[in-house]
Amino acid sequence: MDFGPVLDGFGVVLEPTNLLYCLIGVVIGMLIGVMPGLGPAATIAILLPVTFGIEPVTAIIMLAGIFYGAQYGGTITSVLLRLPGEASSVVTVFDGHALARQGRAGTALGIAAVGSFIGGTVSIIALTLVAPLVAGFALDFGPPEYTALALLGILLVATVSSGGRLKAVIAACIGLLLATVGRDGFTGAERFTFDNLSLADGLDFVPIAMGLFGLGEILYNLEERHGAVQAPTKVANVWPSRADLRESAGAIGRGSLLGFVLGILPGGGATLSSLAAYALEKRRAKHPERFGRGAVEGVAAPETANNAAATSSFIPLLTLGIPANATMAVIFGALLIQGVSPGPQLVSQEPELFWGVVNSMYIGNILLLIMSIPLVGLFVRILRVRATILAPITVLITLVGVYTVNNSVFDIVLVIFFGVLGYLMKKFGFEPGPLVLAFVLGSLLENSLRRSLLIFDGDPIGFFTRPISGTLLAVFLLVALLPPLRAALRRRPAAPRPDPAPQDTKELV
Amino acid sequence: MTINRVRRWAAAGAGFGLALSLAACGGNVGGGSSDDAKFPGKAPITILVGQDPGGSTDLIARALAKQVSHDLGVPVTVENKPGANGALAAKELAGEKADGHTLMVYNGSLAYITPLAVAKGQAPDIADYDIVTGISQDDYVLVTSPKSGFKTVDDLARAGRQITFGTTGVGTGSQLSQALLFAQAGIKAKDVPFDGGSPTLTAVLGGQVDVGSIQLGEAIEQIKAGKLTPIVTFAEKRPSYLPDTPTAVETGRDVPVQQSRAIFAPKGTPKEVVDALRAAFQKAFQADEYKKFNEDNQLTPNEVDGEELRKQWTSNLDKYRGVIEKYQISLGGAK
Numbered sequence: 001m002d003f004g005p006v007l008d009g010f011g012v013v014l015e016p017t018n019l020l021y022c023l024i025g026v027v028i029g030m031l032i033g034v035m036p037g038l039g040p041a042a043t044i045a046i047l048l049p050v051t052f053g054i055e056p057v058t059a060i061i062m063l064a065g066i067f068y069g070a071q072y073g074g075t076i077t078s079v080l081l082r083l084p085g086e087a088s089s090v091v092t093v094f095d096g097h098a099l100a101r102q103g104r105a106g107t108a109l110g111i112a113a114v115g116s117f118i119g120g121t122v123s124i125i126a127l128t129l130v131a132p133l134v135a136g137f138a139l140d141f142g143p144p145e146y147t148a149l150a151l152l153g154i155l156l157v158a159t160v161s162s163g164g165r166l167k168a169v170i171a172a173c174i175g176l177l178l179a180t181v182g183r184d185g186f187t188g189a190e191r192f193t194f195d196n197l198s199l200a201d202g203l204d205f206v207p208i209a210m211g212l213f214g215l216g217e218i219l220y221n222l223e224e225r226h227g228a229v230q231a232p233t234k235v236a237n238v239w240p241s242r243a244d245l246r247e248s249a250g251a252i253g254r255g256s257l258l259g260f261v262l263g264i265l266p267g268g269g270a271t272l273s274s275l276a277a278y279a280l281e282k283r284r285a286k287h288p289e290r291f292g293r294g295a296v297e298g299v300a301a302p303e304t305a306n307n308a309a310a311t312s313s314f315i316p317l318l319t320l321g322i323p324a325n326a327t328m329a330v331i332f333g334a335l336l337i338q339g340v341s342p343g344p345q346l347v348s349q350e351p352e353l354f355w356g357v358v359n360s361m362y363i364g365n366i367l368l369l370i371m372s373i374p375l376v377g378l379f380v381r382i383l384r385v386r387a388t389i390l391a392p393i394t395v396l397i398t399l400v401g402v403y404t405v406n407n408s409v410f411d412i413v414l415v416i417f418f419g420v421l422g423y424l425m426k427k428f429g430f431e432p433g434p435l436v437l438a439f440v441l442g443s444l445l446e447n448s449l450r451r452s453l454l455i456f457d458g459d460p461i462g463f464f465t466r467p468i469s470g471t472l473l474a475v476f477l478l479v480a481l482l483p484p485l486r487a488a489l490r491r492r493p494a495a496p497r498p499d500p501a502p503q504d505t506k507e508l509v
Numbered sequence: 510m511t512i513n514r515v516r517r518w519a520a521a522g523a524g525f526g527l528a529l530s531l532a533a534c535g536g537n538v539g540g541g542s543s544d545d546a547k548f549p550g551k552a553p554i555t556i557l558v559g560q561d562p563g564g565s566t567d568l569i570a571r572a573l574a575k576q577v578s579h580d581l582g583v584p585v586t587v588e589n590k591p592g593a594n595g596a597l598a599a600k601e602l603a604g605e606k607a608d609g610h611t612l613m614v615y616n617g618s619l620a621y622i623t624p625l626a627v628a629k630g631q632a633p634d635i636a637d638y639d640i641v642t643g644i645s646q647d648d649y650v651l652v653t654s655p656k657s658g659f660k661t662v663d664d665l666a667r668a669g670r671q672i673t674f675g676t677t678g679v680g681t682g683s684q685l686s687q688a689l690l691f692a693q694a695g696i697k698a699k700d701v702p703f704d705g706g707s708p709t710l711t712a713v714l715g716g717q718v719d720v721g722s723i724q725l726g727e728a729i730e731q732i733k734a735g736k737l738t739p740i741v742t743f744a745e746k747r748p749s750y751l752p753d754t755p756t757a758v759e760t761g762r763d764v765p766v767q768q769s770r771a772i773f774a775p776k777g778t779p780k781e782v783v784d785a786l787r788a789a790f791q792k793a794f795q796a797d798e799y800k801k802f803n804e805d806n807q808l809t810p811n812e813v814d815g816e817e818l819r820k821q822w823t824s825n826l827d828k829y830r831g832v833i834e835k836y837q838i839s840l841g842g843a844k
Contacts, residue, residue, distance in 0.1 A: 138711075138715075139711065139714050139715035139716075140715060141715070142712060142715055142716075142717030143701075143712075143717060183597075185678070185679070185702065185704065186679060186702055187679070200597060200600070201590075201597050339561060339589065345711065447704075451701050451702070451703070454673070454699060454700070454701045455673050455699075455701055455717065455718065457671065457699065
């Protein structure tokens, strides 16, 4: 492996502008992580317009920082207030808050920070090694492979996401439909444009993401009454003791690995891996009854795993151009806006961007470690800001932001439309994630499918005779057919295993 | 390396653009009294590009914007509005104020090939625009991956199967050049449209399609590196950069297809504004940096005035309409 580009990437990160944006990103991430409500997908969507003015690498460094920064921040409120700031920190509540009640809040936070740092770093190193391997296949990815990949991506996200499968599939179908709006690139035919020039080039990704994730989520949160929280003023002794570290070393190691693997899978991501890591530790433990009463591993494992997953979910995006979850879909959109199309060629064509972003995560994780240990008290104070103040400000930023992208009033109308749609979807149990993802992948799917069929002269068997697309489609069929099969089998031997996941898991991804 | 440089430019441009649009907003509030002032006044100039950043049209726009901005003393930014081979950007240009502050790098293919491929009224008519100046011409080259084993047009004819050819889009010179060649050579072939030069190049490199017609400047690096085999060029005479590759005309086929580019303005732009712009672009063409840019990208200057360019492109449209009728080629066929 040639390490030249990797080292050049560090050069890119260490440019003062990029360092600054990395810091801004992780601070924002930390803040929204602390605040229940706005998740990283919503925040990144709202901030999309800001990224227009800056270089692509700088923009993505900042947006990535928000994503993994939120994983750190979410821990703080879980531990101190029994109030998970992020969905991926929900399981941390059990042991984290128990520890806090025993007066060991500092230990919990310290272990979480250390675990997050290790999990994140392990994932970056693995990312560094894996990405060039995938890129080696870059030229073998033709239209049929992209067709299979897009299909698989949409299916996985629709099936793995929380909430009903049927509802997720419906949302994904709406996303695919929305992607067909605009002039068809193969024949020049106008589709669903209603002679409106603003629709001729299709719907823009930015207003859709900002509406569904940003505005929709703000509206939805307004319904939930959470008044200002009285934050605890002091957290003593944040540095974890050597005994604590020894006790949680295994959990951190397993959490890193588990998080890395689950993060790569489309539809996986931080939330799923934190749940899985917690369950794994509990099952392995000699005294599982300790869990829920302040076991240090119960904090270390999920916090390590969610950070490892947050980092590794960049792999499918940056190497294949397939976003693995909703947040990645928004970052995908940000890249497209910058004129960068992520895919297998990215590593060789844009090494500065690729390695700049990857290496910025080392720096970001160090910054987060520094911030989360001594500055915990500071971030907790953000909770004193009332939702009644925060919500209107966020709405204003969203609307002004989307206008500045194209100076188009039509885009504001779109944001409001999709904001209301996003609110209604959440209210009726539909996740907006699959919709946005299917929208992003829709045109890739359609164009690749049509190109493939031209190449195959209309014969779809061609998809199965090529090694990569054949394999991907086999996986697709497996994922599509497995759950109904398993359900059919399960009907006979009953007795469902009790799930350790709490009932109120809110998907914020 | 080039791509990175461009990217940084693009980003700087975008950042600049953002700052400018904010500044422009402030200006508008103060009242639009700049009409009286001599062109260009203080307002910035926007050059629309109907293709993605990083492609050859985009590079040309950025190279010129830099020089012209220097000469006119106002910021000149490039704005990419990709879609429908530039028709979307052209439509937008037609709706802009004819004050010389919004221009477009207009591709010849949109003027003389797209109308042959899409339904009547879908392609913009060059009569609806004022032309500031011609810019340069670019030749197409038919390339294949060395692994395909094809070296000449006759090899393709002997393949004994349907050839797939990648085009840079429907209604482009890339499509017309290959359609004409294969029709005349009696080769059964099917076109697969991609979104521009770079994806087409990748598809040919990866063997996804058998051959592709790409602008010389976009293919030359890979040809020199031996990763692409040039089969024929569609130039009128052998380009100096590829002395050993025959032209399609030499192989006995009547296929001179070139990409050409010009600066367009909305119709009704005052003559003195057009003249001022033309003078600024003439100066830009003379800059050493720009001349080197042309050489590096295998572009042949075609810096004629608006009227001459209109004649060139109109005659191309007639000529191409004639040949596609003669060989019964359907360009909008990729359904």
